Amino acid sequence: MATALIWLRRDLRLADNPAMIAASQHRHCIPVYVHNPADEGDWAPGAASRWWLHHSLKALSASLDKAGSRLIIRSTHDTLDCLRAIISETGAEALYWNRVYEPALIKRDQTIKLALREDGLAVHSLNAALLREPWEVTRRDGGHYRAFTPFWRALSAMPPIAPEPAPELPAPPPAWPKGQPVESLGLLPGIPWDRHFHDQWRPGEAGANAALETFLESALQGYDDARDRPGQAGTSRLSPHLHWGEISPRQIRAAVTRQQQETVLPDHDVESFLSEVGWREFAHHLLYHFPHMPQDPLDARFRHFPWAADTADALRAWERGRTGIPIVDAGMRELWAIGWMHNRVRMIVGSLLTKNLRIPWQTGEAWFWDTLVDADLASNSMGWQWIQGCGADAAPYFRIFNPVRQGERFDPEGHYVRRWVPELRALPDKYLHSPWSAPEQILREAGVRLGDTYPRPLVDLATSRKDALAAYQDIRS
Template sequence: MRSDTKPITSHLTSRRSALVWFRDDLRLGDNPTLTAALTSGLPVTALYIFDDATPGPRALGAASRWWLAQSLKSLAADCTKIGLPFAVRRGSAKTMVAEAAEEAGAEAAFWSRRYSADLSNIDAAVEEELSAKGVRVESFNASLLREPWEVKAKTGGPLKVFSPYWRAANTMGEPAAPLPRPKKADVIAGPTLGGVEIEALGLEPTTPDWAGSLREVWTPGETGAVEAVERFLEEGLKGYAENRDRPDMEATSRMSPRLRFGEVSPRQLWHAVERAKEEGMATSRDVEKFRTELGWREFSYHLLHHFPDLSTRNFQERFDAFPWSPPKPEHRRAWRKGLTGYPIVDAGMRQLWTTGWLHNRVRMIVASFLIKDLLIDWRDGEDWFWDTLVDADHANNAASWQWVAGSGADAAPYFRVFNPTLQGQKFDPNGDYVRAFVPELSKLPAKWIHMPWEAPGEVMRAAGVTLGKTYPEPIVDHYVARDRALAAFAKLKAASA
């Protein structure tokens, strides 16, 4: 692991500024990178680079690009308020950072660490370039409670099961308290750099402009994140442990996109829920369950660090021989558009398409349906989520899809096949979630809304539902599909025995 700090070479002592390179830490509060720069005694200049020129890293999906645009606008406004010069540039990070450091007369550059292999390689190249020019580089953990390499098995290697990982992480003590948000008085402004307008990055859709529904649901940026945290503490945290699996209730934090882009830090969330517990706003059980969800995110990054091809290769190599079915285009299309004939699946996929987000329980249901009912390779679904989720995350997305597939670390057993009807009845008992996203079924009684094919004819007529016309018939028989999936798994077990 590289050292955080490298010495300044003597021939460049005339340089008198610090460059802060923002990446996945688009906030001012609890940002150790920014704090270090502001307390260095150097005038500070900030930079964001949209790097779509360096080969290798996975390009952002469309929904994530939209979120990034809004978050950058918010960050730019926040930097202006505290007098911090902030520029946006587009191009190769290696080239752009070196040029910006030269223009700013920087003797030090500060950034927050990234953990996917492609992005870490870029950072290493940038660091080498700057160091060769005598610019000191300091990097910080601004995204995680623990660095991925800090939590270890007793043997010193990585942990591959969540429960022992989280136990080990929790023995390391409480995360440090969040750093305060800097004020204008904290800033010694460095040189103002030239750049491009955020709109010039082409991150937002134009023709057609499909982001209208996202604008109705989300307010990206640090200010929106602060408001969302307070709303969750007041309205969602109490009862979280019991209700978080209910998509028909506002019982989850919806912090995932804000964590993804660093508008809020996990340390801020950790201590915020503790404060809420102390003030009687939630129980210890609620707080521990929420922290466990933060823990799964930490575990996902632990896996990504140690197994960098997590999004492209089966974690368990025996799954390389799994007999996936050649995807039927009509099945893939029905799944993506929410037209499978299974209401809870269709509601989830339509929620994803219209809001860029999907309830965690429903993520598992729709993933299980694609993988096990349709026998479509998990990577196909992971790729769709990458494009359509505002919270598409290098670690979480891949680790979670592999968990459902049974091919990942600490995976759900492959023979655990979610029954979409029973899942809907259990977690959306009144059908309110389905009604919200599948309006053509809105008049069906709760008894039938998760299995309209079983409803009596008079009930269907009264609800205005005609299978095959107003709402599709199931594209597969779940019980037949389940048997087929279990047979495929048995074949895999036999081949790897």
């Protein structure tokens, strides 16, 4: 077994990487990253994802160097051609990769596999991203799931697959093929909107393991309650690491189980956390079985939903965190500053956009796609369809979040709003989530002038709620 290529994609790690383990059995193993955003169709990585990818590739490249190997990066407009060129330059006899599950990439991979096998190459694809393949978790009648609870019950009943350590990489090939530096991919922004990203994130496998470690030690206990409090560091922040495959769900599950055995941890915290990892699996299951999920509502009635007209100004206010509704503005500003938003707040801002403002969920999905460091086609499209009420196992349409009540309940001391909307910092808790309800004198004392230092609310929450429910009646009948 002479030379093998490992084609790295969303598995930017050395440990628990089945394709890397298999490729390492060969006399030589050449790790390759091919950059061709056009392969992803309408869903090429957004700006925040590109930032992450840049740093993740740098980290992977450094780890491979340290292990005596090298990451060969090439940019191309034709992935098959590019792989063929590397195969011919290196005399590789085998190619390994770990699967991705986006519809455009599945199609690309199928075409490449077929073509290279016809060329006489041994091509193998494996699973590094999911606890189980989307087609492995089936109902008794062989069909796929549309509801989370039975899906997760079925997946949880399957024996866990233990994660594998990083393989020892074989001796370098006699000559490395040519590659290009990460910088040449042009992934970083031209203007420095990423200045807060650096203090928040550490892309790469070591950063992923450190985030997991911190979470296990400081937030797994109490997760079930704290996960809904955006003002606390109550969640793992593993989502971008998981998206780029810097850590696997198998590693996470094994580490959580180990922690549970070694310390006393309430079962409900562990179950609650693992079930969130389960939602990610469910999102992939849905995307695999409903490949149109990123653009079409799974509930077809929503194709005819009466969206509001003339929403450009409202959309801009929402994107910039200037809606005049504090918890929404806090979330949108958090997203802009650090490329991430707390899950509870994603639901609140999504509800305001799709229900109170009646702007299509696909518009919010596209904004998240560009701004989230964890932008993930499966989880993002499932999340937006869930919020809109048009997806599988979604919140019913008529459950419209009241952002004031949500703020009072989940950010009662206002830590979150005060951090991201500093112009309201001096308001008493009682009025923080609805500054328009504060008496004039209180506003004055807090230095708040509505319509000047902070916007008045973009919509009347009660009227717009009624309008949204009326619009829903339209498509129901």
